[in-house]
Amino acid sequence: MTARTGLLDREVAAAMSALSAAAKRGLGDPALAELVVIRASQLNHCAFCLDMHLTLAREYGVSEQQLDLLAAWEEAEGVFDERERAALALTEAVTVLTDGFVPDAVYEKAAAHFAPGELAHLIGLIAAINNWNRVMVSRRIPPGGYTP
Protein backbone atom coordinates (compact mmCIF):
# COMPACT_ATOMS: atom_id res chain seq x y z
CA MET A 1 0.00 0.00 0.00
CA THR A 2 1.37 3.37 -0.91
CA ALA A 3 0.27 6.70 0.49
CA ARG A 4 -1.98 8.88 -1.65
CA THR A 5 0.17 11.78 -0.62
CA GLY A 6 2.90 12.06 1.95
CA LEU A 7 2.55 15.81 2.07
CA LEU A 8 1.59 17.51 5.29
CA ASP A 9 2.50 21.09 6.02
CA ARG A 10 5.27 21.22 8.59
CA GLU A 11 3.50 23.79 10.79
CA VAL A 12 0.26 21.79 10.61
CA ALA A 13 2.12 18.67 11.75
CA ALA A 14 3.88 20.58 14.54
CA ALA A 15 0.61 22.13 15.71
CA MET A 16 -1.11 18.74 15.71
CA SER A 17 1.70 17.26 17.78
CA ALA A 18 1.50 20.19 20.21
CA LEU A 19 -2.25 19.65 20.53
CA SER A 20 -1.89 15.95 21.30
CA ALA A 21 0.96 16.58 23.74
CA ALA A 22 -0.99 19.28 25.62
CA ALA A 23 -4.05 17.07 25.91
CA LYS A 24 -2.09 14.04 27.03
CA ARG A 25 -0.07 16.02 29.55
CA GLY A 26 -3.21 17.52 31.08
CA LEU A 27 -4.92 14.16 31.36
CA GLY A 28 -1.94 12.83 33.25
CA ASP A 29 -2.61 9.16 32.59
CA PRO A 30 -0.53 7.91 29.64
CA ALA A 31 -1.90 4.35 29.73
CA LEU A 32 -5.52 5.52 29.70
CA ALA A 33 -4.64 8.03 26.97
CA GLU A 34 -3.45 5.16 24.76
CA LEU A 35 -6.66 3.17 25.36
CA VAL A 36 -8.69 6.21 24.31
CA VAL A 37 -6.56 6.91 21.27
CA ILE A 38 -6.56 3.28 20.13
CA ARG A 39 -10.34 2.98 20.51
CA ALA A 40 -10.94 6.13 18.42
CA SER A 41 -8.48 4.85 15.80
CA GLN A 42 -10.37 1.55 15.65
CA LEU A 43 -13.65 3.37 15.03
CA ASN A 44 -12.05 5.58 12.39
CA HIS A 45 -10.13 2.65 10.82
CA CYS A 46 -6.76 4.38 10.99
CA ALA A 47 -4.12 1.71 10.36
CA PHE A 48 -1.15 4.01 10.87
CA CYS A 49 -2.56 5.30 14.16
CA LEU A 50 -3.37 1.80 15.44
CA ASP A 51 0.12 0.57 14.68
CA MET A 52 1.68 3.57 16.38
CA HIS A 53 -0.47 3.62 19.49
CA LEU A 54 -0.49 -0.12 20.06
CA THR A 55 3.30 0.15 20.15
CA LEU A 56 3.11 3.06 22.60
CA ALA A 57 0.52 1.33 24.78
CA ARG A 58 2.79 -1.68 25.17
CA GLU A 59 5.60 0.67 26.14
CA TYR A 60 3.40 2.19 28.83
CA GLY A 61 2.62 -1.27 30.15
CA VAL A 62 -1.00 -1.58 29.02
CA SER A 63 -1.82 -5.29 29.27
CA GLU A 64 -2.22 -7.51 26.22
CA GLN A 65 -5.64 -8.51 27.55
CA GLN A 66 -6.83 -4.90 27.57
CA LEU A 67 -5.51 -4.34 24.06
CA ASP A 68 -7.10 -7.57 22.81
CA LEU A 69 -10.50 -6.77 24.31
CA LEU A 70 -10.58 -3.02 23.71
CA ALA A 71 -12.89 -3.28 20.70
CA ALA A 72 -15.39 -5.12 22.94
CA TRP A 73 -14.78 -3.23 26.21
CA GLU A 74 -18.50 -3.04 26.98
CA GLU A 75 -18.61 -6.83 27.20
CA ALA A 76 -15.34 -7.10 29.11
CA GLU A 77 -16.33 -5.70 32.48
CA GLY A 78 -13.61 -7.25 34.59
CA VAL A 79 -10.87 -6.06 32.25
CA PHE A 80 -11.57 -2.31 32.34
CA ASP A 81 -12.32 -0.37 35.52
CA GLU A 82 -15.18 2.15 35.83
CA ARG A 83 -12.95 5.12 35.07
CA GLU A 84 -11.63 3.49 31.92
CA ARG A 85 -15.13 2.49 30.90
CA ALA A 86 -16.39 6.05 31.37
CA ALA A 87 -13.52 7.36 29.22
CA LEU A 88 -14.12 4.76 26.51
CA ALA A 89 -17.86 5.45 26.37
CA LEU A 90 -17.08 9.16 25.98
CA THR A 91 -14.50 8.38 23.30
CA GLU A 92 -17.07 6.48 21.26
CA ALA A 93 -19.76 9.14 21.60
CA VAL A 94 -17.39 11.98 20.68
CA THR A 95 -15.91 10.04 17.78
CA VAL A 96 -19.19 8.90 16.22
CA LEU A 97 -20.68 12.36 16.24
CA THR A 98 -22.64 11.96 13.01
CA ASP A 99 -25.07 9.52 14.63
CA GLY A 100 -26.25 12.02 17.22
CA PHE A 101 -25.11 14.12 20.12
CA VAL A 102 -23.01 13.05 23.05
CA PRO A 103 -25.70 11.58 25.36
CA ASP A 104 -26.16 13.11 28.80
CA ALA A 105 -25.68 9.74 30.47
CA VAL A 106 -22.32 9.26 28.76
CA TYR A 107 -21.16 12.78 29.54
CA GLU A 108 -22.29 12.62 33.16
CA LYS A 109 -20.59 9.33 33.77
CA ALA A 110 -17.35 10.80 32.47
CA ALA A 111 -17.85 13.92 34.59
CA ALA A 112 -18.28 11.68 37.65
CA HIS A 113 -14.91 10.03 37.09
CA PHE A 114 -12.86 12.98 35.83
CA ALA A 115 -12.38 16.41 37.41
CA PRO A 116 -13.25 19.29 35.04
CA GLY A 117 -9.58 19.86 34.17
CA GLU A 118 -9.01 16.18 33.40
CA LEU A 119 -12.26 15.98 31.45
CA ALA A 120 -11.38 19.01 29.31
CA HIS A 121 -8.07 17.36 28.44
CA LEU A 122 -9.73 14.02 27.79
CA ILE A 123 -12.10 15.69 25.34
CA GLY A 124 -9.08 17.43 23.83
CA LEU A 125 -7.32 14.12 23.43
CA ILE A 126 -10.33 12.56 21.70
CA ALA A 127 -10.59 15.56 19.37
CA ALA A 128 -6.85 15.43 18.68
CA ILE A 129 -6.79 11.75 17.74
CA ASN A 130 -9.86 12.23 15.57
CA ASN A 131 -7.86 14.93 13.85
CA TRP A 132 -4.87 12.61 13.30
CA ASN A 133 -7.14 9.78 12.15
CA ARG A 134 -8.60 12.03 9.44
CA VAL A 135 -5.26 13.32 8.26
CA MET A 136 -3.78 9.81 8.10
CA VAL A 137 -6.74 7.92 6.61
CA SER A 138 -7.45 10.56 3.95
CA ARG A 139 -3.85 10.49 2.77
CA ARG A 140 -3.78 6.68 3.19
CA ILE A 141 -0.60 6.64 5.22
CA PRO A 142 0.42 2.98 5.55
CA PRO A 143 0.94 1.41 8.98
CA GLY A 144 4.39 0.54 10.21
CA GLY A 145 5.92 3.96 9.69
CA TYR A 146 6.14 4.68 13.38
CA THR A 147 9.32 3.91 15.25
CA PRO A 148 9.45 4.61 18.97
Added chain:
Amino acid sequence: MTIDTTTRIEATPSPTPYAPEPPARLEWAKHAPEVYKAMIRLDAAAKRGLDPKLYELVKIRASQINHCALCIDMHTKDALAAGESVERIVQLSAWEESRAFYTERELAALELTEAVTVLTDGFVPDEVYEKAAAHFEEAELAQLIAAIAVINAWNRFGVTCRMAPGHYRPGQHG
Protein backbone atom coordinates in the same frame (compact mmCIF):
# COMPACT_ATOMS: atom_id res chain seq x y z
CA MET B 1 -13.63 30.54 24.22
CA THR B 2 -14.73 33.97 25.33
CA ILE B 3 -18.25 34.24 24.04
CA ASP B 4 -20.78 36.71 25.31
CA THR B 5 -23.53 34.53 26.69
CA THR B 6 -25.75 37.31 27.99
CA THR B 7 -27.51 38.14 24.75
CA ARG B 8 -28.35 36.05 21.76
CA ILE B 9 -27.46 38.01 18.69
CA GLU B 10 -29.93 38.28 15.84
CA ALA B 11 -32.44 35.98 17.52
CA THR B 12 -35.76 36.45 15.77
CA PRO B 13 -38.46 37.69 18.17
CA SER B 14 -41.21 35.15 18.71
CA PRO B 15 -44.75 35.70 20.12
CA THR B 16 -44.34 32.45 22.05
CA PRO B 17 -41.16 32.21 24.13
CA TYR B 18 -38.38 30.03 22.79
CA ALA B 19 -37.15 27.07 24.80
CA PRO B 20 -34.55 28.06 27.41
CA GLU B 21 -30.90 27.90 26.50
CA PRO B 22 -29.18 25.02 28.29
CA PRO B 23 -25.94 25.94 30.04
CA ALA B 24 -22.65 24.70 28.58
CA ARG B 25 -21.56 21.39 30.06
CA LEU B 26 -17.96 22.48 30.42
CA GLU B 27 -15.96 25.65 29.79
CA TRP B 28 -13.25 23.50 28.25
CA ALA B 29 -10.98 26.32 27.10
CA LYS B 30 -10.74 27.63 30.67
CA HIS B 31 -9.94 24.18 32.00
CA ALA B 32 -7.48 23.33 29.24
CA PRO B 33 -5.93 26.62 28.06
CA GLU B 34 -2.91 24.90 26.51
CA VAL B 35 -5.20 22.69 24.44
CA TYR B 36 -7.17 25.74 23.34
CA LYS B 37 -3.95 27.53 22.38
CA ALA B 38 -2.83 24.49 20.38
CA MET B 39 -6.19 24.39 18.57
CA ILE B 40 -5.86 28.07 17.62
CA ARG B 41 -2.35 27.43 16.32
CA LEU B 42 -3.51 24.39 14.35
CA ASP B 43 -6.48 26.25 12.91
CA ALA B 44 -4.23 29.06 11.71
CA ALA B 45 -1.77 26.60 10.18
CA ALA B 46 -4.41 24.52 8.40
CA LYS B 47 -6.12 27.40 6.66
CA ARG B 48 -2.96 28.83 5.12
CA GLY B 49 -3.18 28.74 1.35
CA LEU B 50 -6.88 27.91 1.25
CA ASP B 51 -9.51 30.14 -0.31
CA PRO B 52 -11.33 31.60 2.75
CA LYS B 53 -14.75 31.39 1.10
CA LEU B 54 -14.25 27.75 0.21
CA TYR B 55 -13.00 27.03 3.71
CA GLU B 56 -16.15 28.53 5.25
CA LEU B 57 -18.30 26.24 3.06
CA VAL B 58 -16.25 23.26 4.20
CA LYS B 59 -16.53 24.30 7.85
CA ILE B 60 -20.28 24.82 7.64
CA ARG B 61 -20.84 21.47 5.91
CA ALA B 62 -18.73 19.50 8.41
CA SER B 63 -20.47 21.28 11.29
CA GLN B 64 -23.86 20.36 9.83
CA ILE B 65 -22.90 16.69 9.60
CA ASN B 66 -21.51 16.72 13.14
CA HIS B 67 -24.48 18.76 14.44
CA CYS B 68 -22.31 21.44 16.03
CA ALA B 69 -24.69 24.33 16.73
CA LEU B 70 -21.96 26.71 17.93
CA CYS B 71 -19.85 26.02 14.84
CA ILE B 72 -22.79 26.47 12.46
CA ASP B 73 -23.57 29.79 14.15
CA MET B 74 -19.97 30.94 13.87
CA HIS B 75 -19.23 29.84 10.33
CA THR B 76 -22.48 30.88 8.69
CA LYS B 77 -21.93 34.34 10.18
CA ASP B 78 -18.30 34.40 9.09
CA ALA B 79 -19.31 33.24 5.60
CA LEU B 80 -21.97 35.96 5.32
CA ALA B 81 -19.50 38.55 6.58
CA ALA B 82 -17.03 37.38 3.92
CA GLY B 83 -19.62 38.04 1.22
CA GLU B 84 -21.03 34.53 0.81
CA SER B 85 -24.64 34.40 -0.44
CA VAL B 86 -27.53 33.30 1.77
CA GLU B 87 -28.66 30.98 -1.01
CA ARG B 88 -25.40 29.06 -1.17
CA ILE B 89 -25.33 28.67 2.60
CA VAL B 90 -28.95 27.50 2.73
CA GLN B 91 -28.44 25.00 -0.09
CA LEU B 92 -25.31 23.56 1.44
CA SER B 93 -27.03 20.76 3.34
CA ALA B 94 -28.44 19.52 -0.01
CA TRP B 95 -25.47 20.39 -2.23
CA GLU B 96 -25.70 17.14 -4.16
CA GLU B 97 -29.10 18.28 -5.42
CA SER B 98 -28.12 21.92 -5.82
CA ARG B 99 -24.88 21.50 -7.71
CA ALA B 100 -25.57 24.51 -9.93
CA PHE B 101 -24.97 26.77 -6.92
CA TYR B 102 -21.31 25.72 -6.65
CA THR B 103 -18.21 25.38 -8.80
CA GLU B 104 -16.86 21.91 -9.66
CA ARG B 105 -13.92 22.67 -7.40
CA GLU B 106 -16.18 23.53 -4.47
CA LEU B 107 -18.21 20.38 -5.11
CA ALA B 108 -15.08 18.24 -5.05
CA ALA B 109 -14.10 19.88 -1.74
CA LEU B 110 -17.56 19.31 -0.27
CA GLU B 111 -17.58 15.67 -1.31
CA LEU B 112 -14.18 15.21 0.30
CA THR B 113 -15.42 17.00 3.43
CA GLU B 114 -18.24 14.51 3.82
CA ALA B 115 -16.04 11.46 3.27
CA VAL B 116 -13.40 12.68 5.72
CA THR B 117 -16.01 13.69 8.30
CA VAL B 118 -18.02 10.45 8.22
CA LEU B 119 -14.96 8.28 8.69
CA THR B 120 -16.63 5.61 10.80
CA ASP B 121 -18.74 4.41 7.85
CA GLY B 122 -15.69 3.48 5.80
CA PHE B 123 -12.59 4.89 4.23
CA VAL B 124 -12.32 7.93 2.01
CA PRO B 125 -13.30 6.42 -1.38
CA ASP B 126 -10.76 6.57 -4.20
CA GLU B 127 -13.15 8.35 -6.55
CA VAL B 128 -13.78 11.07 -3.96
CA TYR B 129 -10.08 11.53 -3.29
CA GLU B 130 -9.22 11.51 -7.00
CA LYS B 131 -11.85 14.06 -7.86
CA ALA B 132 -10.44 16.35 -5.17
CA ALA B 133 -6.92 15.67 -6.44
CA ALA B 134 -8.04 16.74 -9.92
CA HIS B 135 -9.11 20.13 -8.62
CA PHE B 136 -6.47 20.82 -5.97
CA GLU B 137 -2.75 20.51 -6.40
CA GLU B 138 -1.03 18.21 -3.92
CA ALA B 139 0.07 20.70 -1.26
CA GLU B 140 -3.26 22.51 -1.40
CA LEU B 141 -5.11 19.22 -1.06
CA ALA B 142 -3.04 18.32 2.01
CA GLN B 143 -4.08 21.69 3.50
CA LEU B 144 -7.72 21.02 2.63
CA ILE B 145 -7.55 17.65 4.40
CA ALA B 146 -5.92 19.28 7.43
CA ALA B 147 -8.61 21.97 7.43
CA ILE B 148 -11.41 19.38 7.32
CA ALA B 149 -9.74 17.55 10.21
CA VAL B 150 -9.49 20.76 12.25
CA ILE B 151 -13.15 21.71 11.92
CA ASN B 152 -13.97 18.14 12.92
CA ALA B 153 -11.91 18.70 16.06
CA TRP B 154 -13.69 22.01 16.83
CA ASN B 155 -17.05 20.30 16.26
CA ARG B 156 -16.11 17.72 18.90
CA PHE B 157 -15.35 20.37 21.50
CA GLY B 158 -18.50 22.31 20.66
CA VAL B 159 -20.87 19.35 20.75
CA THR B 160 -19.35 17.52 23.71
CA CYS B 161 -19.22 20.63 25.88
CA ARG B 162 -22.61 21.77 24.55
CA MET B 163 -21.43 25.27 23.72
CA ALA B 164 -24.45 27.50 23.12
CA PRO B 165 -24.96 28.94 19.62
CA GLY B 166 -26.26 32.40 18.82
CA HIS B 167 -23.73 34.57 20.57
CA TYR B 168 -21.03 34.75 17.95
CA ARG B 169 -20.14 38.04 16.29
CA PRO B 170 -18.44 37.79 12.89
CA GLY B 171 -14.71 38.23 13.15
CA GLN B 172 -14.77 37.79 16.92
CA HIS B 173 -11.82 35.44 16.81
CA GLY B 174 -9.88 37.60 14.40
